[in-house]
Amino acid sequence: MDSPQNCRHCDRNLCIHRVPLFSSLSEENLLQIAGLIQHKSFEKGELLISEGGSMESLIIIHQGRVKAFRYTSAGREQILYLFSEGDFFGEQYLFSNLRATYNVEALSPVKICLLTKSQLHKVLLTHPDVAIKLISELGKRIAQMENAFQSMGIRDVDARVATLLLDFAEKFGVDAPGGPLITLPISREGMANYLGIARETLSRKLSKFEDDGLIQSVDLKTIQVRDRDSLGDLAGLE
Amino acid sequence: MDSPQNCRHCDRNLCIHRVPLFSSLSEENLLQIAGLIQHKSFEKGELLISEGGSMESLIIIHQGRVKAFRYTSAGREQILYLFSEGDFFGEQYLFSNLRATYNVEALSPVKICLLTKSQLHKVLLTHPDVAIKLISELGKRIAQMENAFQSMGIRDVDARVATLLLDFAEKFGVDAPGGPLITLPISREGMANYLGIARETLSRKLSKFEDDGLIQSVDLKTIQVRDRDSLGDLAGLE
DNA sequence: GCTAATACCTGATTTGAATCACAGCTTTCT
DNA sequence: AGAAAGCTGTGATTCAAATCAGGTATTAGC
Structure with a gap:
């Protein structure tokens, strides 16, 4: 058989x-x-x-x-x-x-x-x-x-970026020590277009989130979520 | 019977x-x-x-x-x-x-x-x-x-307002000489919230559209669409 | 019909994202 | 491997929408 x-x-x-x-x-x-x-x-x-x-x-x-x-x-x-x-x-x-x-x-x-x-x-x-x-x-x-x-419909761009990261973590993330690793399915430009914002704005937000310790850029196509709770706060989840 | x-x-x-x-x-x-x-x-x-x-x-x-x-x-x-x-x-x-x-x-x-x-x-x-x-x-x-x-996702606010007006004309409009009359189901604030913009911005856009002859404010709850084609252009319909 | 409360408009100012510009870095293709 | 094309990050500038503020219309309640 x-x-x-x-x-x-x-x-x-x-x-x-x-x-x-x-x-x-x-x-x-x-x-x-x-x-x-x-x-x-x-x-x-x-x-x-x-x-x-x-x-x-x-x-x-x-x-x-x-x-x-x-x-x-x-x-x-x-x-x-x-x-x-x-x-x-x-x-x-x-x-x-x-x-x-x-x-x-x-x-x-x-x-x-x-x-x-x-x-x-x-x-x-x-x-x-x-x-x-x-x-x-x-x-x-x-x-x-x-x-x-x-x-x-949310005007606050930080919230939208945070929401996207959490969605990605949910859908594409794999657990790892330190936080879920996201293999990004699309480019920065793709993400920006999905959110309806400029590519540069997204870059800056990601940099800021990294400075604040919310995320960690592993390589260009991989992001680690370090502080899920703070991202959740930004995203405005109750 | x-x-x-x-x-x-x-x-x-x-x-x-x-x-x-x-x-x-x-x-x-x-x-x-x-x-x-x-x-x-x-x-x-x-x-x-x-x-x-x-x-x-x-x-x-x-x-x-x-x-x-x-x-x-x-x-x-x-x-x-x-x-x-x-x-x-x-x-x-x-x-x-x-x-x-x-x-x-x-x-x-x-x-x-x-x-x-x-x-x-x-x-x-x-x-x-x-x-x-x-x-x-x-x-x-x-x-x-x-x-x-x-x-x-459209960044251009004019386009979003135009889209809303056309949607409303479709759903709530009644034909009249000069163009369809829309009985607005919600306040300006409601419309602004639906679009994710500030109430004041919506007011200004509507005023501008009226100055440009695209719409005509009949009374606070009624708007007449005067130039559907131009609205369509703004909305970005092909 | 009058008053109060609410919705609306418009101007002045501030703010934050878009745009422009460019350099460093990846990926791709030969 | 090396060149070319495509991504990405960051600074400088511009611009449009948010916010702040005041006054006017409209509606609701008495």
Whole structure:
């Protein structure tokens, strides 16, 4: 049972095993769906989706990181989401023929799993509990977006930078003595664009935070959170 | 058939007839659900929901306007949504026991229709097409939130104010000779808070827009859009 | 109808982020 | 390995929005 076929099969399973969406399905149903799933790979910098393109599938990130973004009228890149292993997207287009409203670009080599609209549609009609799970996941996405929206509305830039660092620590941080280490998925410019501030302002804030002992710059792509509580205070968490 | 009972019955129907969510249901099913619906009224200024409270029902606005908001750590009120007739909310809590993440306050006398979680749950399990409709509505909400998020990320304040005016014209505007008339649902302070800018800055922007002939202040609560295209240019629509 | 309280506008000043400019440092590509 | 292109950090300057302050309209309550 260690034949290559079987291994490939295991590999396919990984995608849907990782997505809470399908957690309610029996192993049998899971295998059925696993067979329908397509796989694709992308190099760093490649576009998975471009704004205005059609969306035919639900996309699950199997490996790597991607950013979803649009361009503002000023030509700046506005990042909307960072997705990594286990995240999925494309749900909002499942029951509409709307065009993609953002670009999605690989930040590293990426492997994705695809489930076409019509296939998922069938699953939802025959498994109402999956539909309910999806509704609940969408609710989470909305709540997350509401938080992001609110933190954008905060005028105080220190608070926004602190919020971003804490979010990153949560999503990309690994525990280490001295505090969680964040492997930054995007450049300073990317972070600044996400926050809607200038690149230089972000640099200065990070320097200041480091002077104040809140964070420690390990190397350009790695930041260590030294004082989570103070960051939390700045971010304005109650 | 003009008995009071029947009229009350019609009145109840209105709620769910107005929500696209139930559009796929047969008249028979619709009547069934209509019977389950509860009604409540609120005076201007009353809270429908407070942050941290439990959410037991889907809420449909039958009449009036409400604002959903949180308080920032600086004590400022951050408005997340304005809902009016036909809008519904509370979906994100349907399948979780999470507490409400925002307050909802009546901006005018308000009538709402309530459908409890468990009732809606039953509907979703027996009517997969309603579930699909709900997923699609949630997708729309997400898309709307993404737009709001992006416009918050725009540094240019003129663009943000212009975007708000166009959104309001769309949602609250009535056509009139000379341009759509907007009945403002919230005060200047509310608008400023929604945009994350100072009240004074908003006043100045509105004055400037009026000087430039883009809008016309009819009275304090009414603004007429005179030059939609120029507003669109400012907002950065392509 | 009058008073009080609230919302609104506008000017003067301050403040903090954007912009400009440039040098040091990385990564990439050949 | 070496050159070129792309990132990043920091100072100097500019500029736009926040804040402070005062006066005027509008609404709410008696």
